[in-house]
Amino acid sequence: MNIDKILNKLKKKETLETNDLKLLLEKGAELLKSEPNIVHVTSPVAIVGDVHGQFYDLLKIFEINGDVGDKKYIFLGDYVNRGTFSILSFGYLLALKIKFPDQIIMLRGNHECRSLCEVYGLKNEIERVYSNTDPLDWLIETFCTLPLGAIINNSILCIHGGISELIETITDIETIDRFREVPKSGKFTDLLWSDPTEEVQLYKESPRGAGVLFGKKVLNQFLEKSNLTSIVRSHMMTEEGYKYHFGEEKCLTLFSCPKYCYYGTNVGAVLNIDKDLNRSLKVFEAVPDEERDLSFVCLDKK
Ligand SMILES: [Mn+2]
Structure with a gap:
């Protein structure tokens, strides 16, 4: 597999041949599988929140904040x-992960x-782009290899959601069967x-129907x-x-898809952490509609 060729193709927003996509996903899964549940990282490092298929805005992040x-x-x-x-x-x-395994x-x-991919877009997109839904199975298999957390300089824990009564220490995350x-x-x-x-x-209890809401005291205990x-x-x-929660800097939410779902009024942010763990937030606006392909956006959602 020529990874530079694949990166160039993707950057130009071209669809990968079914076989190339399969190879990419298999190779990626193999690599991700070798990582522990919690990956230890040394700063400087940049952190990015939800992307949600907003590829134009993802490319903008690398443009304004530097390349992997x-x-x-x-x-x-x-x-x-x-x-x-x-x-x-x-x-x-x-x-990018395959090209720079330690840099992303x-x-x-x-x-x-x-369950979420069948309802919220990925499955539809696969049906639109490919002749069958096999790629969905390959994607799900690769998702099941993704690590669950990262710790920067033994100090800052990065995760997608949060903690609960069942997650009292890092060991409780390290012992999850994530595959x-x-x-x-x-x-x-x-x-x-x-x-x-x-x-x-x-x-x-969380209104989402999964996970919980956690307060300041239990976060500090954790x-x-x-x-x-x-x-x-x-x-x-x-x-x-x-958004910083609890009136201090111990819990930060980062969200990186500006104009969420193409109709939100939000901006996106990326957090840069330097070698001494100083933080700087970079806030950015969405790529303007006229510069992105909106042909598959269901605009009646507006
Ligand atoms: Mn989420």
């Missing part, structure tokens, strides 16, 4: 669904599972689905017990592209 290869990246998951270029978005990142860490989001579909409940599910809340100090300073997570749309 020149810079290390952690992606917090939710590459697919909602937007209309899920295959390109996930495929491009996976191709790809975590699993709650959308990297079959499978995300179950309906349990610590694997909570890690990918939970959200912070200011409403309670401990835990509360951080103390795990010897960590903070978490960076995504999973929630925020108008400003980022």
Whole structure:
């Protein structure tokens, strides 16, 4: 497989031949499988939140913040669904992962599972682009190899969702069997689905129907017990592209698909962490509609 050729093709928004897509996904899965549940990373590093198939905006991130290869990246998951270029978005990142294995860490989001992909866009996109739905099976297989978290300089934990009563320490994440579909409940599910809340100090049922809401007190207990300073997570749309919770810097939400679903009013954000763990947020606007292909956007959703 010529990875540069594939990267060039994807960057031009061209559809990969079925065989090339299969090879890319197999090779990517092999590589991701070799990584632990929690990948340890040294700063400087940039962190990116949800992408959701907004490929034009993903390319913009690299334009304004630097390319993988020149810079290390952690992606917090939710590459697919909602937007209309899920295959390109996930495929491009996976191709970068194959080219620069240590320069890009790809975590699993709650959308990297079959049940959501059948409903929220990926399956439709595959039916539109390919002659059968085999690519969906290959994609799901690759999703089931994505690591669950990253820790920067033994200090900052990056995950997609959040914690729960079942996740008291890092060991509880390290012992998850991740090579499978995300179950309906349990610590694997909570890690990918939970959200912070200011409403309670401990835990509360989540309106999402999966994961929980976690409060300030339990987050602080988790951080103390795990010897960590903070978490960076995504999973929630925020108008400003980022949101600090609990009135301090211990829990940050990052959301990186501006103009979410092509009709939102939000901007996106990327977090850069330098070698001394100083933070700087880069906020960016969506690529203008006239510069992107909107042919598959269902505009009556507006
Ligand atoms: Mn999510």
